[in-house]
Amino acid sequence: MDNLRLLFDAPLLPVQLLLDGVLIGAIFALAALGMALVWGVMGIINVAQGELVMLGGYAAYFLYRAGIHPLFGVPLAAALLFCLGWALYRSLIFRVVDQDLFISILATFGLSILLQQLANAFFGADVRTAESGFGTWAVRGGAITIARIKLVAFGAALLTGGVLVLFLKSSRLGQAIRATAQNARAARVMGVDTDRVYARTFAINAAICGASGALVAMTWIVHPYLGLPYTVRSFMIVIVAGLGNLQAVLASAVALGVAENFAGFIFGAEYQTAFVFTLLVVILVLRRFWLSRQRRYLA
Amino acid sequence: MKSVLGYVCAGALLLALPLLAPTYQTQLAFLWVMIVLALTWDLLGGQMGYNSFGNIVFFGIGMYACAVVQRDAGLGYFAGLFLGMGCGGALAVAAAAFLGAGILGLRGHYFAIATLGLGIAAGELASGWEFIGAGGGMVPPLFPGALGGRERFFYYLCFAIAAATFPVLRWLYAGRFGLALNAIRDDEDKAEAMGLRTTRYKITAWCICAFFLGLAGGAVGNLTGFIDPREVAFAGSTYGVWMVLMAILGGKGTLFGPVLGAVIFHLTKELFWTYLLGWQRVALGLLIVVIVVFFPTGILGWARVRWPERFGHRVEGA
Numbered sequence: 019m020d021n022l023r024l025l026f027d028a029p030l031l032p033v034q035l036l037l038d039g040v041l042i043g044a045i046f047a048l049a050a051l052g053m054a055l056v057w058g059v060m061g062i063i064n065v066a067q068g069e070l071v072m073l074g075g076y077a078a079y080f081l082y083r084a085g086i087h088p089l090f091g092v093p094l095a096a097a098l099l100f101c102l103g104w105a106l107y108r109s110l111i112f113r114v115v116d117q118d119l120f121i122s123i124l125a126t127f128g129l130s131i132l133l134q135q136l137a138n139a140f141f142g143a144d145v146r147t148a149e150s151g152f153g154t155w156a157v158r159g160g161a162i163t164i165a166r167i168k169l170v171a172f173g174a175a176l177l178t179g180g181v182l183v184l185f186l187k188s189s190r191l192g193q194a195i196r197a198t199a200q201n202a203r204a205a206r207v208m209g210v211d212t213d214r215v216y217a218r219t220f221a222i223n224a225a226i227c228g229a230s231g232a233l234v235a236m237t238w239i240v241h242p243y244l245g246l247p248y249t250v251r252s253f254m255i256v257i258v259a260g261l262g263n264l265q266a267v268l269a270s271a272v273a274l275g276v277a278e279n280f281a282g283f284i285f286g287a288e289y290q291t292a293f294v295f296t297l298l299v300v301i302l303v304l305r306r307f308w309l310s311r312q313r314r315y316l317a
Numbered sequence: 318m319k320s321v322l323g324y325v326c327a328g329a330l331l332l333a334l335p336l337l338a339p340t341y342q343t344q345l346a347f348l349w350v351m352i353v354l355a356l357t358w359d360l361l362g363g364q365m366g367y368n369s370f371g372n373i374v375f376f377g378i379g380m381y382a383c384a385v386v387q388r389d390a391g392l393g394y395f396a397g398l399f400l401g402m403g404c405g406g407a408l409a410v411a412a413a414a415f416l417g418a419g420i421l422g423l424r425g426h427y428f429a430i431a432t433l434g435l436g437i438a439a440g441e442l443a444s445g446w447e448f449i450g451a452g453g454g455m456v457p458p459l460f461p462g463a464l465g466g467r468e469r470f471f472y473y474l475c476f477a478i479a480a481a482t483f484p485v486l487r488w489l490y491a492g493r494f495g496l497a498l499n500a501i502r503d504d505e506d507k508a509e510a511m512g513l514r515t516t517r518y519k520i521t522a523w524c525i526c527a528f529f530l531g532l533a534g535g536a537v538g539n540l541t542g543f544i545d546p547r548e549v550a551f552a553g554s555t556y557g558v559w560m561v562l563m564a565i566l567g568g569k570g571t572l573f574g575p576v577l578g579a580v581i582f583h584l585t586k587e588l589f590w591t592y593l594l595g596w597q598r599v600a601l602g603l604l605i606v607v608i609v610v611f612f613p614t615g616i617l618g619w620a621r622v623r624w625p626e627r628f629g630h631r632v633e634g635a
Contacts, residue, residue, distance in 0.1 A: 063426055065433070113610050119426045120368055124565070125608045126434075127370065131558060139599055212601030246437060253430050292441030298434035302427055303419035310422070 021284050034162050035279045041168040043275025044175035045237065047268045048230035049248050051179055051253035052223035058261040059199040059219045060115055065126040067252050068245030069133035070224050074099050074231020074242030075148075076141055082148035088236045092174060093147065095232040096225040103224025107217045115216055130245060137242040148235040171233040176268075177228050182222075183264050195219055247294055255296050257305060321343055328480065335472045342468040346540060348583045349475035353533045354556060355563035355575035357526040362561065363569030364495065365522055367425065371432030372584050373557035375441045375527035377550035379405030379534030381443065384455045384544055394461045402535035408523045409531025417520040424505070425614055432447060434634060440551030452488030453546040457538055471540045478536060480530045489525070502570075554598070562605050568615030577616055 025032055053067050061298075063069075077095035082088045110129065114122040152166035186192040197205040198215045206212050234240065256275060259266035277297070282290035335342045354376070361367045383401030390397055420431050444452040460467040489495055497518045500508040509515050538544050548555070559582065567578025589597045612619070621628045 063430065065430075110606065110610065116520055120366070120429075121609060123368060123426055123429050124561070125391045125606055127561075128602050128603075128605030128609055131554070132599065132606060135598040135602050141597060246433075250430070250434050250437075257427075257624065286445075288445050289441070292438050295434040295438035295441065299420065299431050299438065302423055302431045306419075306427075 021286075027277070030162055031283075032280075036276055036281055037162065037164060038168070039162075039276030039279035040272050041172045041224070041275070042237070042279070043272030044172045044179075045230055045233050046251050046255060047271030048233075048250075049227050050252040050267050050271055051182060051264070052226040052230075052249055052260070054256045054259075054261050054267060055182075055195075055219060055226075056223045057256065059195055060111075060216050061119070062111070062115065062122045062126065063119070063253070065123060065222070065249055066130035066133060067218065067223075067227060068248030068250075069130045069137075070099060070103070070227035070245075071231040071234060071248045072137060072240060072242065073102065073133065074228030074229075075235035075244065076137060076146075077228060078232035078235040079146050079148045079240060082235075088148040088150050088232065089170065089174075091235075092229050092232040096178075099228025099231075100221045100225035102214045102228075102271045103221035104217055105204065106224070107220040111220055112213065122313055130249070134242055134245055141242065143242060145239045145241045147236070147239045148232075148297070149170040165237070167236050170284050171237050174233060175230065178226065179264060179268065180290075191215070191218060198284040247291060250294060251300050254294075254301055257301060331476060331480075332473075335469050339453045339465075339468075341381045342472045343540070344583075344587070346468070346472045346475040346531070348580065349472075349479040350533050350537055350540075351559065351563060351579040351583045352559035352576050353475075353529055355567065355579040356479075356482050356486055357529050358496075358560040359532035359564040359569055359571075359575040360522055360526045362564055363571070363574070364490065364496040364502065364563070365519065367421070367519070368429045368561075369432045369523075370429060370553075370557065371435035371439075372526065372530060372560060373436045373551055373553055374416075375409040375413060375530040376534040376537070376556060377439055377443065377546075378409045378527075380544055380550045381405075381449050381455070381534075382408045382531070382540035383535030384457045385449060385540050387458050387539075388455070394458060397458070398535070398539060402532050403444030405535040406528045406531040409534070411529040413523045413527035414520060417523045418516075421519040421523060422516060436551060436557055438554065440547045443551060449546075450544075452546065454543060454549070455538075456543055460539075471536065474531070474536050475540070478529065478532050482575070484603075485525070487528075490572055493516070494521075558601060558605070562601070562608070565605075565608055565613070565615055567615030568621075571615075571617045571621075574615055574617040581616075 025218065049067055049071050051065060052070075056062055056064050071263070074095045077098045078088050078091040081091040081094055086094065106129070114125045150167045150170070153172065155164045155166050155169075156162070157164065186196060194205070194210045194215050195218070197208070197210055198212050198219075202212050205215075234244075251271075251274060255267060256272045258270040258273075274297075278294060280291060281293040285293065334345060354372075358372055361369050361372070378526065379402070381457070382405035383398070385402050386401035387394075387397040390400060392400060416435065419482070420428060420435070423431055443449060445527055449455060460470070462470065490498075497508070497513055497515075499520060500511070500513060501515050505515055534550070541549055544550050547553075551557075563578040563582045564575045565578070566582060567576065568574030586597075589600055608615070614622070
C-alpha cells in the first residue's frame with residue numbers, strides 16, 4: 019500500500035492518472051458502442067468483440083509496417099474489418115440471430131477462440147506496436163506527461179462515436195437499423211430488409227472495433243490474447259450505461275478507464291487484468307441486488 | 318436389473334483396463350478426468366440451462382488447496398493427498414456457495430459473461446499471490462512408490478472420482494432435484510411461481526458440480542506434477558473450453574451425452590495433437606462454432622430424433 023501513500027504525497031500524480039484514464043476511456047467506449055449496437059439491434063452478445071479489436075490492431079500494425087502512418091491506418095483498418103464483419107455475418111452470425119441467446123453466446127465464444135488462435139498461428143504470439151512518432155508532451159516541467167498519441171486517439175475515438183450517432187440518427191440505413199431494433203417484425207412488414215440491416219449492423223460494429231483496435235495498436239500494444247479483456251470491458255460499460263445512450267456509454271467508459279488506471283497504480287500493474295475481471299463480477303452482482311430491490315425482472 | 322448388471326460388467330472391465338493396456342494408463346486417467354469435467358459442466362449447462370464458462374475456477378481451487386495441504390500439513394504422501402483432495406472439494410463447495418449466492422441470481426446471459434470473467438480473474442489473482450507460488454506455480458510432492466506404480470495409482474484415483482460422479486448425477490437427475498433443474502431451464506419465472514426455491518436449487522447444483530471438480534483438480538495437480546496458475550489450474554483455454562465442447566458434442570441435457578462426448582473428444586484429441594501440429598487450438602475453436610451452429614443437439618440429441626423408440630419415446634401415428 020506504499021503506492022497509496024505516494025498518491026497523497028505527490029499531488030500531481032492523481033492528476034496524471036486521471037488524465038490517462040480519461041484518454042484511454044474513450045477508446046474503450048468505441049468497442050462498447052459497437053457491442054451495444056449489435057446487442058440492441060440483433061439481440062446478440064458478441065463475445066468475439068475483443069477479437070475484432072485485436073484484429074483491427076493487427077491491421078493497423080501491418081499497414082504501419084507497409085509504410086502507412088498509423089493515423090491513416092485507422093480508417094483503413096475500419097474498412098478492412100467492415101468487410102470481415104460482413105463476411106462473418108454471412109457465414110456464421112446470420113444462423114444464430116433468431117436462435118436463443120445461449121446458442122449465440124456459445125457460437126460467438128467459439129468464434130472468439132477461433133479468431134484468437136488464428137491470429138496466434140498467423141501473426142505469432144509476439145507483442146507488437148504501431149509507432150506513431152508523436153512523442154510526449156510535458157506539462158509543468160515534466161510533472162505531468164501526456165503521450166500526444168493518446169490525445170489524438172481520444173479525439174479520433176470521439177469523432178468516430180459522433181459520426182456513428184449522426185449516422186444512426188439521420189441516414190436512411192440508420193433509420194432502418196433503429197426501426198429493426200425497435201421491432202424487427204414490424205420493420206419487415208414495412209419493407210425493411212432486416213437480413214441486410216443485420217449484416218450492415220454487424221459490419222459496422224466490426225468497423226468500429228477495427229478503428230478502436232488501430233488506436234489501441236498506436237497507444238499500446240497488440241497481441242493475439244488481447245481480446246477477452248476488451249470484450250469484458252465493453253460488456254461492463256454497456257451494462258452500466260444501458261443500451262442506446264451515447265453519453266452514458268462515454269461516461270462509464272471514462273470512469274472505467276480512470277478506475278483501471280488507479281487500480282493498476284495502487285495494486286500494481288500485474289493485478290490490472292484481475293481488477294477488470296473482478297470488477298465485472300462485482301458490477302453484475304451489485305446490479306442484481308439493486309434491481310431486485312426495485313422488484314424488477316432481470317429478463 | 319439389466320442395467321445394474323451392465324454397470325457391474327462395465328465397472329469390472331474398466332477396473333481391469335490398466336492391466337490390459339498399461340502403456341495408456343495416464344491417458345486413460347485423463348479420460349476419467351475429462352468425463353468428470355463434462356458431466357459437471359452439463360449439470361448446469363445442460364440440465365439447468367445456465368452456461369458457465371467459469372467452472373474451471375473450482376478445478377483450480379481444488380488443485381491449489383490440495384497442493385497447499387500437501388506442502389504445509391507435514392503428513393505422509395497418501396494422507397496428505399487424500400486430506401488435500403478433501404480440503405479441495407470442501408473449499409470448492411464453499412467458493413461455489415459464496416459465489417453462487419451472488420452470481421446465480423443473474424439470469425442466463427449475464428451469468429455466462431460473469432463466469433467468463435470469474436475464470437480469468439481467478440487465474441490472474443493466483444498468478445499474483447506469493448503464498449501459492451505466484452506466476453511460478455507450485456510443484457506437488459513426488460509419488461513415493463515404485464516406478465510404474467504412480468500411473469496405476471492415479472488411474473484408479475481418477476476412475477474412482479468419475480465412478481462416484483456418475484451415479485450421484487444419475488440419482489439426482491432421476492428424482493425431484495433433476496425435475497427442478499429442468500423446470501428452471503425451461504421457464505425459470507414459472508418455476509418460481511410454482512413455489513420452487515430456484516436460487517437455492519441453483520446454488521446446490523453449483524456446489525455439487527464444484528465438489529467433484531475440486532476433487533478432480535487435486536488429482537490432476539498431482540498427476541500433471543506441476544501447477545501453473547494460467548495453464549494448468551485455471552486453464553480457461555484448455556480444460557475450461559474442453560468441458561463445454563465435450564458436453565455439447567455428446568448432447569447436453571442428457572446423462573450419457575457428456576460421457577460420450579468426453580470419450581470421443583479425448584480419443585480424437587490425440588489425433589489432433591499428432592496431425593495438426595500447432596493448429597489444434599484453431600481446430601478447437603472451429604469445432605465449437607460448427608457444433609453449436611450446425612449440431613446444437615449433440616450426438617445423443619440427434620440419435621434421439623433418429624431412433625426415438627430406443628429412448629422410450631413413442632412415435633404417434635407413424
